[in-house]
Amino acid sequence: MQQPVLAGRFVDLKRELDDEEVQGLLALSIERPTPARLEEVCQMYLFDPTWRLLGYAVGRDQVAGCIGVQLFLRGEAQVRHIAVHPERRRQGIGRAMVGHVVQAYGLRRLAAEADADAAAFFRRCGFSVESQGDRQGHSGRFLCRWEAEAPPAANSRP
Numbered sequence: 001m002q003q004p005v006l007a008g009r010f011v012d013l014k015r016e017l018d019d020e021e022v023q024g025l026l027a028l029s030i031e032r033p034t035p036a037r038l039e040e041v042c043q044m045y046l047f048d049p050t051w052r053l054l055g056y057a058v059g060r061d062q063v064a065g066c067i068g069v070q071l072f073l074r075g076e077a078q079v080r081h082i083a084v085h086p087e088r089r090r091q092g093i094g095r096a097m098v099g100h101v102v103q104a105y106g107l108r109r110l111a112a113e114a115d116a117d118a119a120a121f122f123r124r125c126g127f128s129v130e131s132q133g134d135r136q137g138h139s140g141r142f143l144c145r146w147e148a149e150a151p152p153a154a155n156s157r158p
């Protein structure tokens with residue numbers, strides 16, 4: 001996965017879950033967010049060690065984007081939440097966050113469920129995209145999957 005060169009830095013948001021800016025970003029990536037739903041999501045990041053929430057910070061600690069993943073065994077993970085502040089979209093932050101979690105957690109496979117807009121983003125980031133039709137009252141859902149390229153076999157010729 002290609003990494004753009006950006007000026008921000010990655011921060012762990014586990015201790016910033018009460019922050020309004022962080023909650024606002026999380027709400028952007030939840031369909032029909034309610035206070036109860038947001039609270040439920042925050043509890044997962046607080047208490048389940050397989051759920052990790054990272055932020056992309058710019059300037060003096062402004063969080064421009066966040067990505068939440070659930071980690072599984074064997075380098076597999078699922079993107080649970082991803083959002084970039086509306087004024088900072090299309091600058092490569094979303095792609096940088098996806099690339100960062102792949103590197104930081106040594107991922108070989110990453111999946112995400114997305115609506116049509118986010119699926120277009122994941123496709124540009126190298127994911128395959130498969131329509132799931134309308135699921136559980138959510139219309140136009142897509143399953144997006146990325147897999148690391150297999151390293152060349154030891155006996156393969158250049």
Ligand SMILES: CC(C)(COP(=O)(O)OP(=O)(O)OC[C@H]1O[C@@H](n2cnc3c(N)ncnc32)[C@H](O)[C@@H]1OP(=O)(O)O)[C@@H](O)C(=O)NCCC(=O)NCCS
Nearest residue numbers: 082083084089090091092093094095114117118120121124
């Ligand atoms: C999806 C989202 C995280 C993308 O973040 P971003 O920082 O704007 O994405 P990037 O700038 O890194 O874009 C990477 C590539 O995807 C493309 N892209 C981004 N959003 C896109 C969209 N809605 N439709 C089509 N392509 C898109 C970019 O043009 C870029 O393409 P490139 O290969 O030509 O450079 C952001 O739009 C967002 O926060 N959306 C609202 C929350 C949301 O829907 N989250 C997903 C829940 S399933």
